[in-house]
Amino acid sequence: MRIAADLDRCEGHGLCVDQAPEVFDLDDEGDLVLLVEGEVPAAQEAAAGRAVDACPVAALRRA
Ligand code: SF4
Incomplete structure (x- = not known):
């Protein structure tokens, strides 16, 4: 599974970081950072999937 993130849509809620801190992070400006390439x-995978489902603005999807 890959993760596609729509950074324009992301509002920095951080719920994805809560679910999968080894896959997602927020930088000092609150912008989403993907820690995994490819x-x-x-x-x-399970945690990343929970993160996709947890995003309140649907900025993440399985790719
Ligand atoms: S949960 Fe969604 S809106 Fe919040 S930081 Fe993650 S991608 Fe951005």
């Missing part, structure tokens, strides 16, 4: 490691 395929999400198998060990992080």
Whole structure:
């Protein structure tokens, strides 16, 4: 699984970071940072999927 993030849509709520802190982070400005490039490691897939589902503005999707 890969993650596609719509940075224009992201409002920096951080719910994705709560769900999958090894996949998502927020920088000092509150902008989303993807910590994983390309395929999400198998060990992080479940958490990454929960993060996609948790985003309140649908800025994340499985790709
Ligand atoms: S949960 Fe959605 S809006 Fe919040 S930081 Fe993550 S991608 Fe952005």
